[in-house]
Amino acid sequence: xxxxxxxxxxxxxxxxxxxxxxxxxxxxxxxxxxxxxxxxxxxxxxxxxxxxxxxxxxxxxxxxxxxxxxxxxxxxxxxxxxxxxxxxxxxxxxxxxxxxxxxxxxxxxxxxxxxxxxxxxxxxxxxxxxxxxxxxxxxxxxxxxxxxxxxxxxxxxxxxxxxxxxxxxxxxxxxxxxxxxxxxxxxxxxxxxxxxxxxxxxxxxxxxxxxxx
Numbered sequence: 001x002x003x004x005x006x007x008x009x010x011x012x013x014x015x016x017x018x019x020x021x022x023x024x025x026x027x028x029x030x031x032x033x034x035x036x037x038x039x040x041x042x043x044x045x046x047x048x049x050x051x052x053x054x055x056x057x058x059x060x061x062x063x064x065x066x067x068x069x070x071x072x073x074x075x076x077x078x079x080x081x082x083x084x085x086x087x088x089x090x091x092x093x094x095x096x097x098x099x100x101x102x103x104x105x106x107x108x109x110x111x112x113x114x115x116x117x118x119x120x121x122x123x124x125x126x127x128x129x130x131x132x133x134x135x136x137x138x139x140x141x142x143x144x145x146x147x148x149x150x151x152x153x154x155x156x157x158x159x160x161x162x163x164x165x166x167x168x169x170x171x172x173x174x175x176x177x178x179x180x181x182x183x184x185x186x187x188x189x190x191x192x193x194x195x196x197x198x199x200x201x202x203x204x205x206x207x208x209x210x211x212x213x
Contacts, residue, residue, distance in 0.1 A: 064108030103172030140179020
């Protein structure tokens with residue numbers, strides 16, 4: 001590998017323009033050609049995305065990419081794609097107890113929309129902001145329910161079951177962190193309160209202990 005240390009950000013300007021142009025074209029093609037009634041775009045076969053009914057972990061990226069496209073370019077057609085689809089199609093992901101994908105799906109959509117309001121890049125009523133916050137609170141708590149205790153802590157188990165610690169779940173723990181940051185907790189039987197940030201930390205430590213060599 002030959003590292004070049006004298007490259008400046010300004011030298012990337014034309015490359016990034018091409019990148020965002022190509023990205024926008026791909027987002028619009030997916031929006032017009034994918035029938036989400038059959039599932040989210042998961043795999044690419046012969047140049048076309050296809051769905052797999054057993055997992056919907058990419059749907060947040062599908063609409064989150066449109067939100068990021070608006071964030072980078074200011075093109076409001078992508079904001080509409082991202083915001084409308086988040087409102088109309090992402091609710092089942094908030095209460096999906098069967099997957100470890102909440103960070104992928106919900107922080108990418110509800111989270112990015114909330115961030116854009118907080119940063120003043122889009123206008124949002126108090127109710128819209130509260131809607132995104134509530135969605136993230138719920139998602140973090142639901143994700144934290146998939147919990148396997150261990151002698152030294154515990155972990156959020158994958159869709160394979162309580163025995164299964166997937167290394168990529170660590171990327172989805174941001175959902176718990178965001179929910180905690182919004183002041184939320186998971187409440188269980190007998191009103192037992194479980195700290196979301198502590199579950200995220202324990203999961204990360206378990207990942208380091210068992211999955212990284």
